[in-house]
Amino acid sequence: METVSKALSHGGVQGVYRHDAETTACPMTFAVFVPPQAKDGPVPVLWYLSGLTCTHANVMDKGEYRQAAARHGVIVVAPDTSPRGEGIPDEAGNWQFGSGAGFYLDATEAPYSANYRMWSYVTEELPALIAKNFPADMSRQGIVGHSMGGHGALTIALTYPDRFKSCSAFAPIAQPSTAGWSKPAFEKYLGADTAAWRAHDATALIEDGHRFPELLVDQGTADSFLDDGLRPWLLEEACKKAGIALTLNMREGYDHSYFFISSFMDDHIAWAAARLK
Amino acid sequence: METVSKALSHGGVQGVYRHDAETTACPMTFAVFVPPQAKDGPVPVLWYLSGLTCTHANVMDKGEYRQAAARHGVIVVAPDTSPRGEGIPDEAGNWQFGSGAGFYLDATEAPYSANYRMWSYVTEELPALIAKNFPADMSRQGIVGHSMGGHGALTIALTYPDRFKSCSAFAPIAQPSTAGWSKPAFEKYLGADTAAWRAHDATALIEDGHRFPELLVDQGTADSFLDDGLRPWLLEEACKKAGIALTLNMREGYDHSYFFISSFMDDHIAWAAARLK
Numbered sequence: 001m002e003t004v005s006k007a008l009s010h011g012g013v014q015g016v017y018r019h020d021a022e023t024t025a026c027p028m029t030f031a032v033f034v035p036p037q038a039k040d041g042p043v044p045v046l047w048y049l050s051g052l053t054c055t056h057a058n059v060m061d062k063g064e065y066r067q068a069a070a071r072h073g074v075i076v077v078a079p080d081t082s083p084r085g086e087g088i089p090d091e092a093g094n095w096q097f098g099s100g101a102g103f104y105l106d107a108t109e110a111p112y113s114a115n116y117r118m119w120s121y122v123t124e125e126l127p128a129l130i131a132k133n134f135p136a137d138m139s140r141q142g143i144v145g146h147s148m149g150g151h152g153a154l155t156i157a158l159t160y161p162d163r164f165k166s167c168s169a170f171a172p173i174a175q176p177s178t179a180g181w182s183k184p185a186f187e188k189y190l191g192a193d194t195a196a197w198r199a200h201d202a203t204a205l206i207e208d209g210h211r212f213p214e215l216l217v218d219q220g221t222a223d224s225f226l227d228d229g230l231r232p233w234l235l236e237e238a239c240k241k242a243g244i245a246l247t248l249n250m251r252e253g254y255d256h257s258y259f260f261i262s263s264f265m266d267d268h269i270a271w272a273a274a275r276l277k
Numbered sequence: 278m279e280t281v282s283k284a285l286s287h288g289g290v291q292g293v294y295r296h297d298a299e300t301t302a303c304p305m306t307f308a309v310f311v312p313p314q315a316k317d318g319p320v321p322v323l324w325y326l327s328g329l330t331c332t333h334a335n336v337m338d339k340g341e342y343r344q345a346a347a348r349h350g351v352i353v354v355a356p357d358t359s360p361r362g363e364g365i366p367d368e369a370g371n372w373q374f375g376s377g378a379g380f381y382l383d384a385t386e387a388p389y390s391a392n393y394r395m396w397s398y399v400t401e402e403l404p405a406l407i408a409k410n411f412p413a414d415m416s417r418q419g420i421v422g423h424s425m426g427g428h429g430a431l432t433i434a435l436t437y438p439d440r441f442k443s444c445s446a447f448a449p450i451a452q453p454s455t456a457g458w459s460k461p462a463f464e465k466y467l468g469a470d471t472a473a474w475r476a477h478d479a480t481a482l483i484e485d486g487h488r489f490p491e492l493l494v495d496q497g498t499a500d501s502f503l504d505d506g507l508r509p510w511l512l513e514e515a516c517k518k519a520g521i522a523l524t525l526n527m528r529e530g531y532d533h534s535y536f537f538i539s540s541f542m543d544d545h546i547a548w549a550a551a552r553l554k
């Protein structure tokens with residue numbers, strides 16, 4: 001693991017790191033904020049999964065999470081959203097597939113299956129690296145994400161409910177297997193058999209019996225992806241049927257951007273911190 | 278004035294606007310955050326002047342000012358740092374002169390004097406535009422800046438002490454007329470006669486009798502520009518001799534980046550708000 005940059009911020013250290021990842025068979029870059037409390041021993045870890053087109057840097061620059069993370073004493077890890085680089089199969093110009101659009105799943109279809117393994121990367125390889133190199137208490141992990149990363153946070157928490165003590169999302173893709181901007185990617189990554197897609201669809205996972213005790217979702221009403229891509233009411237319906245306590249905050253006039261995310265970041269850090277204590 | 282973008286954030290509106298500026302003879306872009314309190318009537322205005330290489334966007338994306346500005350009810354205006362575009366004289370590859378490096382002065386030397394008039398732009402044209410188009414109480418203005426923008430904030434406040442009720446800076450260039458990274462720009466913008474430079478140098482202005490009641494400066498000790506470019510001790514010495522109350526916070530381990538600025542942004546917004554009440 002190589003340190004790309006490190007800067008003191010809000011009393012903690014915001015770092016950017018790079019390593020040669022086995023799962024994605026390419027170098028991967030990620031950001032880690034370590035709060036000041038880590039000087040006194042391991043602290044909880046909050047995973048932040050980003051949306052389409054993002055790298056580790058978007059939330060690091062615009063997410064405004066450090067003040068609250070420093071206050072609550074939480075490490076924040078922000079992975080990239082896909083493998084990248086020369087030799088990685090991609091569709092130039094398609095922002096909903098390939099680079100920046102890994103959808104937090106392991107592709108099974110050629111030629112994507114060799115690199116697009118973001119599920120294994122985010123749930124196995126990167127956690128092991130974090131546990132080894134940072135003052136992280138891996139028995140206390142939370143997960144949060146935005147849009148495609150909200151989908152990632154929900155599906156990962158529903159799959160590993162014992163590993164995560166908190167899960168929340170900003171404007172998550174509630175049902176990616178049927179949404180126009182994610183369905184073509186699912187087909188190319190996972191093949192035409194939609195049965196395999198259900199493991200990477202929050203509402204399908206809930207229908208199939210997966211559970212997580214409580215979920216927090218914030219969603220802007222002026223989000224241009226609300227009706228076609230995000231559809232939080234599908235998650236609401238699934239949670240209602242399954243008895244999952246979902247707090248869904250519809251935020252009047254907010255859009256899909258980091259201007260929205262940063263406005264409610266404190267709430268999500270506090271939500272996680274309360275469950276990671 | 279044209280609206281480039283608008284987004285709800287922290288209960289207020291973060292907008293980006295563009296207009297054809299007379300002073301700089303080119304289109305200029307700027308960012309304005311209007312806090313929720315403006316619904317009930319005009320609110321104070323805090324000017325944020327950015328550093329070398331920045332546009333309006335850097336602090337808008339990374340400055341983390343909206344939460345505090347919304348709490349205190351302050352408009353934040355972030356201008357660009359220079360004229361830009363085709364036909365504007367520039368030195369490609371020189372980040373310390375030309376585009377992104379207007380130094381908040383009116384150039385008197387050809388070919389720069391036609392466009393590089395950031396002093397007039399920031400102290401006259403843009404304030405008039407803000408007064409006309411936003412719910413701004415122009416009788417309550419504060420100014421803050423970073424690096425080259427800290428220089429701008431200090432020199433403008435020292436020149437117009439009656440207009441501004443607060444002035445603070447992050448890592449300001451304390452004495453640009455003698456610093457290696459600003460002296461060549463002063464020569465090209467203002468000519469070889471250094472007497473004319475004193476109006477754009479905070480320590481020289483103070484030596485020449487200009488006063489401002491109180492100043493707040495935060496400076497990182499790990500800032501790579503500290504010894505050669507910034508030298509806050511020159512400002513400290515000038516303030517001491519002149520009886521200006523300077524609060525100089527040397528921040529252990531902090532660098533020159535927005536990771537530093539955002540860490541202390543709340544303090545600077547609170548400093549301004551207390552004086553703008």
